[in-house]
Amino acid sequence: MxxxxxxxxxxxxxxxxxxxxxxxxxxxxxAATTHKPAAVLAAMDDYYRHANANVHRAVHELAARATAAYERARDRIAAWLNAAREEIVFTRGATDAINLVARGFLAPRLQAGDEVLLTAMEHHSNIVPWQLVGAKTVAAPLDEHGALDFDAWRAMLNPRTRLVAVCHVSNTLGTVNPIAQMIEHAHARNIPVLVDGAQALAHTRIDVRALGADFYVASAHKCYGPTGFGFLYARREHLETMQPRDGGGDMIRSVAFEGSTWNDVPYKFEAGTPNMAGAIGTAAALDYLDSLxxxxxxxxxxxxxxxxxxxxxxxxxxxxxxxxxxxxxxxxxxxxxxxxxxxxxxxxxxxxxxxxxxxxxxxxxxxxxxxxxxxxxxxxxxxxxxxxxxxxxxxxxxxxxx
CATH class of the missing domain: 3.90.1150.10 (Aspartate Aminotransferase, domain 1)
Incomplete structure (x- = not known):
């Protein structure tokens, strides 16, 4: 078109x-949730009608179909973000992805008094997870129009800042934050940055390489896809150092009563039976957006x-x-x-x-x-x-x- x-x-x-x-x-x-085009509904229906099986390991035909479609969805999301496929972790949504970073990345690095630098416009899901792991959350102010006071934000970067976490787009104000500049200033002080892209994915082109983001999270249901599915993009070097948050099937390499070892990234973060239809529906939603x-x-x-x-x-x-x-x-x-x-x-x-x-x-x-x-x-x-x-x-x- x-x-x-x-x-x-x-x-x-x-x-x-x-x-x-x-x-x-x-x-x-x-901003709460988007509707789903017929192409997304059809893709999910087709999965349940013709490929319904658990992914990975099994050798029967339905499992092969399900696994192929599921992993194609990872490739689709990675391509949309200009990321490598192993840097895409499937989650239940943006909130789940932020919690994964809080538990797996930030918590082991925290010391008493360490801060996560936010903005005053953040969603609860980009505040509470950091508090749950013991970080001090501090927020940069906004001007009278609801835009970030960039100079004040930059002045709040300090040796106790362990992470910058910021929404790409405010779900309440609509403000689009200067993400690339924020990442540049944070990285100049060796501070990693997480971007909450829940309100951005459906509305603008996103290139995580160009942005330089360490972490980028989003939910499918705000981008014409199904509920209960989302993703975490994380630079591979971060994923390699992170410990899994959840244990169970598919995230392991070996299991013994004496101890277990973990699968390669991104699978070591994807315990249990995943949301196959959610992944497939999300890929269809991105295909639909691409067609427009x-x-x-x-x-x-x-x-x-x-x-x-x-x-x-x-x-x-x-x-x-x-x-x-x-x-x-x-x-x-x-x-x-x-x-x-x-x-x-x-x-x-x-x-x-x-x-x-x-x-x-x-x-x-x-x-x-x-x-x-x-x-x-x-x-x-x-x-x-x-x-x-x-x-x-x-x-x-x-x-x-x-």
Whole structure:
């Protein structure tokens, strides 16, 4: 597809034909999870119908089919990121991947008082795992637009910083962080960097080699793939030094009651029966994105963000939260006359799906002096009609709660 054809794209997503309270569905909750195109559903269905078997070791035909498809998925993800296949560890999602790095990489290196340097916009899943292993979590401030105060962040790098962990894109503000520059400054002080790419994978081209990231994590379900699957990219030298977090089948080379030895990377981190259909569905999702062209998707979403920003500013009493110059398709907002929960309920009756609450960013909300926001988030199947439906419903909120 050389140009972005929204009507054709929408036809690929069966759920978009659903009627909600008798209204067309304007699904604007994509930062929470994206819908799945027919190609992903078909790939997973095909696996269960024609290749359902456990992977590795078995010699029968179904196992061979399953193993081939499963390992092709690893190759697909590696190619998407410009990584080596042995640097891709399959996980249950981005949260699971961060916990794996916390337990397997950071914990053995920690001493009392050691810090993980975050930003004030981080998701709970990029805060709590570091605390669980005993690290002190410190957060760099943001400016009044929700952009990282880069100079303040850089000044917080110090001899006790054992790791920098930062979201590529904020799930609450939409802010796109200057990841390459952050990695460059951290590496100048020999500090490794983990990037939470959960909100970036579906929206922009990612090259972990060009970025120089030590670790990059993401979840499939935010990128048109299935729930319960994600990955950790880690530089091979890190994976080689890390101890496995989980024990069981497939992560071992040998087992004896006197002791056991581990499999090669990445398999020493993949204990037990894996999510084969999840891997296959994720590969299909990346193939689908590739068929559209990620640059075409990014351009479409950026234009829609500009349109949505201008339209939402016409709503009396509405205040956007997060207006950084570098921003992805997330629009958090509050309204003078309405609690976010009430906004969400009224919009739902108009067929508009958004998210309300703290968005798993409670420290950010505290710093903003807010309890919650309403959040509309964009995906490749959204169009101006979705935004118009949203804005019309927001005017209804004002009328009902005047």
């Amino acid at each position: 050389n140009t972005f054809d929204l009507a054709r794209v929408r036809a690929d997503f069966p759920i978009l034909s659903e009627r909600i309270h008798g209204k067309r569905l304007a699904y604007l909750d994509n 062209g990620i640059d075409n998707v990014a351009a479409h979403e950026h234009a829609l963000l500009d349109y949505a920003t201008e339209r939402m500013r016409t709503v009396p009493g509405l205040h956007l939260v997060g207006t950084a110059p570098q921003k992805s398709g997330i629009l958090s907002f509050v309204m003078d006359r309405a609690h976010p929960q009430d906004i969400g309920s009224i919009l739902d009756m108009a067929g508009v799906a958004i998210r309300t609450g703290h968005h798993c960013t409670m420290p950010l909300m505290q710093r903003l002096g807010l309890v919650a926001t309403a959040r509309a988030s964009l995906a490749l199947y959204n169009g101006r009609d979705d935004i118009d439906q949203l804005v019309d419903a927001l005017h209804t909120v004002n009328r009902l709660l005047a």
